[in-house]
Amino acid sequence: MRLEEIEKKLEKVELTRKELKAEQAKALGRRQITCTTNHGDGGCGARFQIGSLTYIQAHYYVSPYGCAGGDYWNQKEGGFDCPKCGYRNRLYTYDRNEFQELKRYFKEIVDELKG
Numbered sequence: 136m137r138l139e140e141i142e143k144k145l146e147k148v149e150l151t152r153k154e155l156k157a158e159q160a161k162a163l164g165r166r167q168i169t170c171t172t173n174h175g176d177g178g179c180g181a182r183f184q185i186g187s188l189t190y191i192q193a194h195y196y197v198s199p200y201g202c203a204g205g206d207y208w209n210q211k212e213g214g215f216d217c218p219k220c221g222y223r224n225r226l227y228t229y230d231r232n233e234f235q236e237l238k239r240y241f242k243e244i245v246d247e248l249k250g
């Protein structure tokens with residue numbers, strides 16, 4: 136195969152890949168997620184498209200320690216507030232890996248700092 140030919144084919148593959156990635160993002164954004172009703176103290180059970188929700192990334196405060204350790208914020212967990220009932224749906228009620236993957240397809244990601 137000539138170099139020109141190879142590069143042309145590569146270009147085509149890259150383009151297809153980009154198109155598929157865009158389609159994948161759309162499909163994931165359309166995926167539904169349920170306001171959890173686990174443990175009896177959960178939310179309302181309403182379903183939403185992930186692409187319409189705001190992902191909330193919680194952080195927790197780590198106090199200074201010793202003489203060298205400064206204070207800092209640590210990433211804790213993610214979740215979303217149900218637009219219908221306001222219940223905070225937390226990461227640990229879903230499969231962790233799946234949720235981390237889906238994080239990219241929320242409408243937006245908001246950081247929340249808590250002491």
Ligand SMILES: [Zn+2]
Pocket residue numbers: 170178179180181217218219220221222
């Ligand atoms: Zn709800």
